[in-house]
Amino acid sequence: MNLPPESSTVFVVDDDVSFLKSVSRFLRAAGYSVQAFESAEAFLTRLDPGMSGCVLVDLRMPGLNGLELQESLAKSANPLPVVFLSAQGDIPTTVQAMQRGAEDFLTKLSPKEKLLDAVRRALARGARERKERGRREELRGRFGALTPRELEVLEHVVQGKLNKQIAGELGINERTVKLHRTNLTRRLQVRSVAELTRLVEEAGLFKRGQPE
């Protein structure tokens, strides 16, 4: 059995205390770190950006239900991966949950292999996404040091435009453009335009519709 990363936790949210207890017990026995919550609200108040892992959530709950928890989580600073665990699922709800990015949609009677597999994938994805999020934040920090003019120039550079073109579009001197380019490559510690483009991509910069 592949042991999960030391710091990852499975957050189980279910109003059915009996099931909550049993699934938590099972996952602990399987070697996971588990935290149990009896409602979506209780979990969300405890959620903080430092938590890593995945959320195993019941679909039907009084108050916020599973789908609503998924929605709140996605909007939060720590969008942990979600695995749904329902006593009985129906197709529309499953589709909705999966479209919103659920890692899996299981019934409570699913075989343990499927459950463990889903948890494993969710945790891995959580770790990966967390790492990506960390890198992105680091890059954004770097990009944040640029002046607005430098950012403008950068946007044109990564689009593959020549200095002359950029100078024309921005209505500034070509020499000034060259100066901005030198400055931003130095600040971003890149040596080539290719590397610069990769970094912009990684940071998720200049993407329309990208949620911040």
Add this chain to the structure above:
Amino acid sequence: MIFNESKDVPGNIVLEQAVRAEMQEAVTNRIEFLAEYLDASHFSDKEHFRLFQDYLGRKYAGQKLDLILAFPSRDYRLVGELPNALFPDVPVVFVAINEMEVPEAMSKFGVTGIVQRFDLRGTLGLIMRLQPDTRRIVVIGGASDVDRATLGRIEEASHALEGVEFDFWTNRPVAELRGAVKSLPDGTVVLISTVITDVNGQTFYMAHLAQMLAPSASVPVYVLGGWMIGSGAVGGSVVDSEDLGARAAQLALRVLGGAKPEDVPIEVATRGKPTVDWRALQRWGIKESRLPADGVIRYRPETLWEQHKDLILISLAVFLGQATTIGGLLAQRKHRRRAEAEVLNQRTELAHVTRVSMMGQMASALAHELNQPLGAILRNAEAAEIFLQKEEPDLEEIRAILADIRKDDQRAGSVIDRMRSLLKKHDLESKSLDLGGLLAETVALARPDAHARRVNLSLQMPGRLPAVHGDRVHLQQVLLNLILNGMDAMAGNAEAGRLLTVRAETARDGCVEVAVTDCGTGIPPDKMKRLFEPFFTTKPDGMGMGLAISQTIIEAHGGKIRAENNAARGAVFKFTLPANNN
């Protein structure tokens, strides 16, 4: 009325009375009957007849007579000459019993009447029928010309009987006959013919002769006239004087009504009526069954039936009436019971179908409810397996797991039980029920569905509710039906507005009232009246049976169910159940 005989002739007395009665009955005004008796048997000389005629002539001079009714016996002067001489303009009707030819002269007097013959052939036939072993018939007759005429007719008739010897005793005085009939051998019968005068010239009436001879005779005695039965004689195919009198009366009425006597032919009747004396039959051991179908038995002691016929008939009628009524009521009750049983059967059947359909509506919620404990059991079992794989299994943990498994198993079982009791076909049974428990259980059953529909389902009841008497499953069905209806009604509400309350309280009149209140669309006023009608539904996919069955169930429990709209929004369905005071 002019009679040939005296007043006391038994045959004539019956005849006279029959004529009077029949005539008087036919008309409304009183008929005045005046009777004169020639008494020819005792005074047969011509002088007497002349005196009689003179007497009548003087007596009735100036009297207005409408009709002469003559009873001439054998003397037709009373029909013809006498009335013609005294009352030429008065029509004459006569009635006579004899064997003589009607004199030719009668036609010129313009009279009509009835001549009744003795039924000699019939009487001989009756003798042979009642006593087939008869070998000898002694015929006792008189010496007068009339008597001889009768004897002649008997002799004629006797030729029809083969193997029977006829012995005519006509030359023996009556006094001697009395002794002679006492020692007649078996196989012999006596037939009394007409005896007006015996050989000694003594005058008799047939009836008196029969009275003298029949009681002491060693063999059965037969007679020719109905008026002679009762004397000790067996009977005969006799002249029925009453019938004859009635016929004569009808004839007289016709003539009084305007029919001319000369236009109405004289009727000659020969038929007699087989009539016997029951006592004589007993005496000679003759079976009643030998009598022909039209035979008449006289002097039979009245049976209880005959004595109290009216009482018996009335009692019987009352009894029959009662029996019929009772029978009718029983049949009605049986019919009603059968119909009730049928209705009950259909009702239970229908109640079951609606229950199943209700459970179908809740199936998904119930499956959910069931999967919770099953899922928990599965995960617990899997956890236990993992623990057991360890080198030093944590037995404490495993024990806790097993306890949890047991708990969840019971939980799943109770879900199944709740469903199963409602899904089962179920005959109505009446038991004392803990209503509070019933309400709680039903609400628990509906809760998963409420949960799924995001309905806030609450139960409010006092700590103590009186017990009710009834059928658990059916009452649960009613409540479940109301809860599901209420949830349906709130489907369009925003989530916060989906409140369904089940409230129970003790009402003032010794009843318990259960109210199911929703915040839904309410009941359109025009639908309110028909709400409990079968097949009436406001839901597009509704069957329309739920409330109809609920009403049937509640009413079968002696309660009432009603619906009303709330002041704010939604509707409330209330039903009452009589509290069990025992």
